[in-house]
Every structure is written in C-alpha cells, then in structure tokens.
Amino acid sequence: MAGGRGTRFWPSSRIENPKQLLNIVGDTSMLQMTVDRLKKMKNVEDIFIVTGEDLAPKIRKLISGIKPNNIIVEPSGKNTAPAIGLAALHIKNIRQDAVMGVFPADHLIVGYQKFARTVRSAIQLATKNGSLVTIGINPTFPSTAYGYIQYDPNSPEDHLNGYSVKTFAEKPHKKLAIRFLKSGDFLWNGGMFIWKTSTFFEQIEAHMPDLSNQLRKIEKRIIQKQDFTRLWNNIDPESVDYGLMENANNIYVVKAEFEWSDLGSWEAVYDVSPKSKGKNVIRGEGVVIDGHNNLIQSNGHFTAVIGADNLVVVNTKDATLVVPRDKVEDVKALVHYLEKNKRNDLL
Amino acid sequence: MAGGRGTRFWPSSRIENPKQLLNIVGDTSMLQMTVDRLKKMKNVEDIFIVTGEDLAPKIRKLISGIKPNNIIVEPSGKNTAPAIGLAALHIKNIRQDAVMGVFPADHLIVGYQKFARTVRSAIQLATKNGSLVTIGINPTFPSTAYGYIQYDPNSPEDHLNGYSVKTFAEKPHKKLAIRFLKSGDFLWNGGMFIWKTSTFFEQIEAHMPDLSNQLRKIEKRIIQKQDFTRLWNNIDPESVDYGLMENANNIYVVKAEFEWSDLGSWEAVYDVSPKSKGKNVIRGEGVVIDGHNNLIQSNGHFTAVIGADNLVVVNTKDATLVVPRDKVEDVKALVHYLEKNKRNDLL
Numbered sequence: 001m002a003g004g005r006g007t008r009f010w011p012s013s014r015i016e017n018p019k020q021l022l023n024i025v026g027d028t029s030m031l032q033m034t035v036d037r038l039k040k041m042k043n044v045e046d047i048f049i050v051t052g053e054d055l056a057p058k059i060r061k062l063i064s065g066i067k068p069n070n071i072i073v074e075p076s077g078k079n080t081a082p083a084i085g086l087a088a089l090h091i092k093n094i095r096q097d098a099v100m101g102v103f104p105a106d107h108l109i110v111g112y113q114k115f116a117r118t119v120r121s122a123i124q125l126a127t128k129n130g131s132l133v134t135i136g137i138n139p140t141f142p143s144t145a146y147g148y149i150q151y152d153p154n155s156p157e158d159h160l161n162g163y164s165v166k167t168f169a170e171k172p173h174k175k176l177a178i179r180f181l182k183s184g185d186f187l188w189n190g191g192m193f194i195w196k197t198s199t200f201f202e203q204i205e206a207h208m209p210d211l212s213n214q215l216r217k218i219e220k221r222i223i224q225k226q227d228f229t230r231l232w233n234n235i236d237p238e239s240v241d242y243g244l245m246e247n248a249n250n251i252y253v254v255k256a257e258f259e260w261s262d263l264g265s266w267e268a269v270y271d272v273s274p275k276s277k278g279k280n281v282i283r284g285e286g287v288v289i290d291g292h293n294n295l296i297q298s299n300g301h302f303t304a305v306i307g308a309d310n311l312v313v314v315n316t317k318d319a320t321l322v323v324p325r326d327k328v329e330d331v332k333a334l335v336h337y338l339e340k341n342k343r344n345d346l347l
Numbered sequence: 348m349a350g351g352r353g354t355r356f357w358p359s360s361r362i363e364n365p366k367q368l369l370n371i372v373g374d375t376s377m378l379q380m381t382v383d384r385l386k387k388m389k390n391v392e393d394i395f396i397v398t399g400e401d402l403a404p405k406i407r408k409l410i411s412g413i414k415p416n417n418i419i420v421e422p423s424g425k426n427t428a429p430a431i432g433l434a435a436l437h438i439k440n441i442r443q444d445a446v447m448g449v450f451p452a453d454h455l456i457v458g459y460q461k462f463a464r465t466v467r468s469a470i471q472l473a474t475k476n477g478s479l480v481t482i483g484i485n486p487t488f489p490s491t492a493y494g495y496i497q498y499d500p501n502s503p504e505d506h507l508n509g510y511s512v513k514t515f516a517e518k519p520h521k522k523l524a525i526r527f528l529k530s531g532d533f534l535w536n537g538g539m540f541i542w543k544t545s546t547f548f549e550q551i552e553a554h555m556p557d558l559s560n561q562l563r564k565i566e567k568r569i570i571q572k573q574d575f576t577r578l579w580n581n582i583d584p585e586s587v588d589y590g591l592m593e594n595a596n597n598i599y600v601v602k603a604e605f606e607w608s609d610l611g612s613w614e615a616v617y618d619v620s621p622k623s624k625g626k627n628v629i630r631g632e633g634v635v636i637d638g639h640n641n642l643i644q645s646n647g648h649f650t651a652v653i654g655a656d657n658l659v660v661v662n663t664k665d666a667t668l669v670v671p672r673d674k675v676e677d678v679k680a681l682v683h684y685l686e687k688n689k690r691n692d693l694l
Contacts, residue, residue: 301667302358306669306670320648320649327653330654333653
C-alpha cells in the first residue's frame, strides 16, 4: 500500500515525494525497505504495489526489484477498502486460492525474523480458519493516533500467538485510550492484514455490498483489459477498518513480536533513530553544540544547532523547518498555510 | 575602516564575505551604507577605505562610488592604530592641514542629519583645540562589550555637545559597567575619531614612538611609490584605544545624537529590525506559525518556524544556524569547531 501523501514530513515530504519515497530512517526509502522485507519471504512476482496515478511513474523508476506489471494503479484515491479490493482482484486473477497480505509502505519494522514468524502465523490462521487476520502491535502508551483491537486472551490459537478478536475500535479519545491500555487485552491496529482473497471477497460482499458490486464490474474490465476509471471513480471512499473490520466476525489477530513504528511524525523519527552525544540525532551533515535531544535532518546543507534542546531542524534544497519536538503535529498547520497561500512550489 | 572578519554572523559572514560586506540590516552592505553616509557630507575623493589585501579586490568590485586609489590596503592586519596611521599618511600626503575622521564600516547609524551635526561639532573641536576628538554613545545598558569614556560634564564646549575627556576605560566587567552607567558621566566608545592628521602624528610620536618611527619610514616608501610590506609586517599590532586614547591628554568627546548599534551579533540585528506580527523579524522568505520574538534570516530558502520563541534561524546557500537569541555569542564556539575540523568550505 503505497498511496497517500504524508504532509507531516514537510519539508522533506512533498506531493511528488511523499513519505513512502523518503529515506527518513534508513538509507533507502520506506517503500523500498518494505519491498526488500517481503522479498526475503516471497517471490518477487508475488509482490504488488498499489499506488495512485501520480506516483506510479516515479515508483516504477525508483523502486528496484518489482515487475512493472506488479504496480497496481488506482485511478483516484478511494481509501483502503477499494485499494485492497483492487489488489485482491489482480491476485485472484493470477491464483484463485491465494492468501494475500496487506502491508503499509511507510511503516518501520525492525527485526526481520520476528516479522516473518508473525506473518507465517497469520498465514496459517487465515488458511486454516478462513479468517480475516490482522497483526496487532503491543501498545506502549495510550496513543490516540491508532485504532485498537480487543482480543480474547483465552483463544485456542495462542500457540501461534494468534487470538480471536472481540472488537475493532476506532482511534479513541485520551481517556478511553488509557482505559484500553490498562485493560491489557487491547492491541494497536497496525494496518496489516492477511486473508485468503476468497475470504476477503465473501466478507466484502456481506459488509460492503456496494463496493462488492463495483469490484465485480471492475474485474470484468480488467480481464478484458479495458479501462475501469469511470467505474472506479463512482466508488465511495472507505477504510477497510471502518467498512470491513469493525463489522466482520471471525477475525483473528496475531501479536507482533517485531519492533514497529508508523513513523507518524518527525518525533517518531527521533524516537527510532540512534542517538549521538547529548542524545541528538543528526542525519546528514550537521553539529549540535551545547544542546540536547535535537533531531537534525539535513540534505546537502550543513546545519548547526547551538545551545538549544528538543528541537527538530529539517533542511531540504529549498526549505527549512524549525519546530520543537513536542509540537511536530503543527507541521500540518504549516502545510495548510502553504496551501492557502498557493505556495505550490513548496507543497 | 573595513578590515576584520566578524565571525559572529556565521553562516552569513565568511572569511571572504565578512560582516561589512553583508546586507544584514539594510538593502546594501554595511560598508556601502557607511560610504553613502559620508558621501552626503564630503566629496568622494575625500573618502578612503582601509582594508586588508584579501578583501581589497572584492571591495573594489562591490562598493560603488569610491575611487580605486582611495582604497588603502594594509599588507597584514595590525589592529586599528597602524591602520589609522596608514590612512593618515595617505591623507597627509594629499593635504597637509587635513582633518580626518575614522569610522568603522560595520556599524549601524540611524539619523543622517544628527550624524552630520555630531561630526561637524567634532570637526570644529578638532580644528579649534587641536584635540583628539571621539564620538561617544549614550549607554542604554551596562554593556561589557564596549570601552567607556568618562567625560567632564562641566566642559567649556558643551554648546557643541562636546566635553573634555577624563578617562578612556577598557571593556569593563559587569559590576564596573553598572557603576559606569549609574555615575551618568560615562559614554560608550563607538570607535569613531576625528582629528587633524598633524595632531594625530604628534600624539603617536608622544605615546607610540615605535609605531611613529615605522610610519615615518613607510611614508618615505609611499612617496617613492615603493613597497612597504616588510616594514609594515614589523609593526606590533595595537589598538588606537589602548595605544593612544588611554594615554593621551586633550581629548574631547562629542555626544552622539544619532541612533547607533555596532551590530555585534544576530541579537543586535533582531533589536534594530522592524518587527512583524508576534514580534518576529523575517528577513527573506519565511513564516512563523504560533511563535514569537524570532529572527529569521533566509537567503533563497523558505524558512518555517513553528511553535518556537526567541530563536535565531539563519539560512544561507550551504548552511543553517539555529540558536536561541540569548545564546548568539556562542556562534563563535561554532566557528572554532569548524576551524578545528578544517571545514574551510564553511568558514
């Protein structure tokens, strides 16, 4: 899943260079890291990238090791349920009994072996039980940025680290998030799903009948190699969480053993990055003198921070951002400002 | 006086682009502003620039309205007493009875009419009394960055705003500076001097005999159009304040009526600049969202400061500085760091 924009990483992220194409933590882009991770588990012809028309040419050029035909292009952004549906159609047409996995292209995952073990458990559950399987992240703080998954601790599949799901909950308010965390049987929804395509289509038919109808029509067009843009554009946007997971039964969750971050902000980049002296993170060229806990991200630019703590300083070719680490969410306000002032050169 | 380096304005100031050549407050360089101010009072052939060999070619190219022969080149930096001596030799050889004025090329002066009135008073005093005359700045806070001038409030020349000087004091410690300010009869030494060249050479002979001897020898070489580098290089460096003004008698000070700043740091630039909303100063392209009292100086770069107060953020083509306004003195530490790490590209 490599659509989406990621305004929170301005000035690094731009409309034409969104988060999944940035090297914000490693030496390669988030999308390339995701592809490389999956290539260790599966054949390259079994890996598909779903993205929008605007990004597809760039992804074809930048991402190595993916067959051009395996880049699935959404004619327009319709949120995750239709995007996954489109991918499922492509996969079904290649192999009827396939198990598919859905992975966001802009999340950080550390610990390949643990990741592979988790995914294999999920595949077993999806195959054996005909379930919708999701991967749940052990919550470390009462985040209001993620959906939550309540699981049954006394499930029969706990030898696979798998549990039947009681409820899928939307992003909670702070108080509710604290209650979720205290209860001990809630996990974060990391947006990773594993299921047989046949299970997926059955469940879509049951819970999202309109989308199901549209996908059937689109399938015919795809088989006949015809354009399906008009059909696609008539689809109502919906997330797979809200449209499917919150309504379906027979859902299992596998607890992730690996380290995970959705890298939702510059603060998250600071968190997951190795620290140098003074707990500063310096990516690119720069120095901190008499300062602590700063993040410098500097591209082709020498950046000096003197006598300051807890700042994020990001330099790109044409723009610079300075924001305290506890205010990184306000980068969105800046992007709104740039939109309002028609600064398309900076968006 | 256009020598000197000004490391405090890194990353804008560089070895090859020191403070006097920067547009840090106006639309032209500090040196050009100084030249333009003096051109309103005097003929252009009477204005001389003293600078080092490294900067002379650049100044010839950048500064308009100065005759090439009026750029006086020091073979090496020897502090202000020799530099002023060299200028005095040139002036004396053009006109024996000249009154010369010495003005730093990197100070901000606001209020031309008041400046001209102050200088004219100083010229009168220098001519009438055969005095060394200096221009004193009314101190506004107990600065430890300037020398102080104690004057006699009951002087006979107070109709010219001129007073006889009791003592020239070096940069004081904080406690002493507070006492100076309280006493009410101290002014800041702004490094501006007016005197007849004949008075100057008499006083140099009396108080700096070694320099006096060297200047005599150099004078002969200049008259014979011969190179004087070797003689110059043997001169001991000394400031005119320490070598001459602290020892001489018959010194007068004229109180400056104009607004003055030596622009000693980015903080001084913030102080003298017009403020926009939130008391931010934005020079170049940039925006402050939810922040106050910041200085942004941005050259060909869009700079966004979000949710931060009291910061200095400076962008140049190849470097960025972020420092709290109350720590701008530490920019020197950064320049030392760059020197130590042989980052000549950034010096």
